[in-house]
């Protein structure tokens with residue numbers, strides 16, 4: 348009924364993107380979100396439709412629990428409309444189904460419920476959320492339940508992969524994003540309503556496997572921060588996703604990276620210049636004939652002799668990656684052995700950037716070693732055990748003599764206490 352009322356123009360809905368997608372409502376379980384232009388007539392009609400559906404379905408609509416939210420609309424007007432249809436009104440930011448709605452990007456208030464309920468920590472002005480969460484983990488690690496603690500190692504040194512001698516925490520930085528978009532094409536086709544809205548709003552080709560970068564600041568920051576780290580040509584992440592040709596229906600022939608590290612348009616600009624067809628999916632550039640793919644790439648003119656070499660190398664490149672069977676096109680993530688993207692694999696990859704792997708750490712962080720022991724060895728290898736001279740240096744007064752408490756004849760150092768002390772050596776023997 349809502350669709351019909353919108354279709355015949357009784358309700359207005361809202362237009363998404365440049366296309367003609369009109370969004371009138373989204374439904375989740377028994378929850379209903381209705382969208383409308385700021386127009387009293389349209390609201391009235393929506394309320395009438397809902398009343399009729401109440402009568403037809405026998406389900407009671409609780410107007411006391413329903414609210415109108417105005418976006419760029421005068422509050423007095425919203426108030427009077429709410430009164431006229433007997434429901435409440437509110438303003439953004441708010442929450443829907445427990446999720447935040449309309450908050451500013453990464454505002455502390457947005458993350459407050461997550462961070463504070465868990466750790467009960469007082470905010471400090473000027474911190475970013477990522478700083479704050481790092482700080483929380485750091486103080487949890489070094490202080491435990493006590494009020495004070497010694498921060499033995501720089502937090503950046505602690506974070507990273509266990510196989511690289513660190514604890515396996517990742518530093519939360521703005522550039523670390525999870526590539527939620529790697530299954531974009533499939534999601535668009537599977538989650539139809541949401542997919543249609545995204546495609547219409549950002550003017551995407553619904554056939555694409557990866558969404559394109561979103562540059563306008565007026566677009567949603569949520570979508571921008573999901574999509575840009577993957578889609579951006581600036582970062583390296585884009586190159587980590589390669590399109591694998593199947594039937595060629597979902598890969599852009601000239602612009603997607605499916606044959607080499609670069610797109611064909613960038614690798615072969617001269618041939619792109621000569622091509623009659625400058626856009627389209629792979630399947631528009633050839634045919635399957637008796638189960639074998641044949642290219643049909645038309646050029647504006649014949650090749651000069653000196654261009655033949657270029658043409659041949661172009662054909663080698665495209666023939667090299669032609670699919671043998673017309674299955675579905677897919678994405679391959681080059682950072683994993685099986686080509687499948689997983690958030691865990693991504694975290695491991697990000698943590699490994701710029702770090703050398705030392706096999707000795709694998710022995711330290713072995714799963715058969717109790718965590719307490721592994722931690723002790725890890726601290727000893729980083730020269731961070733609380734031996735007396737170090738504690739004195741850090742202002743912890745423990746003894747006047749920085750001597751080993753076992754033999755009382757040598758200064759207590761990590762090497763001494765673990766390897767050289769006569770008394771300790773008896774244990775090792």
Ligand SMILES: [Zn+2]
Pocket residue numbers: 751752753754755756757763764767768769770
């Ligand atoms: Zn000793």
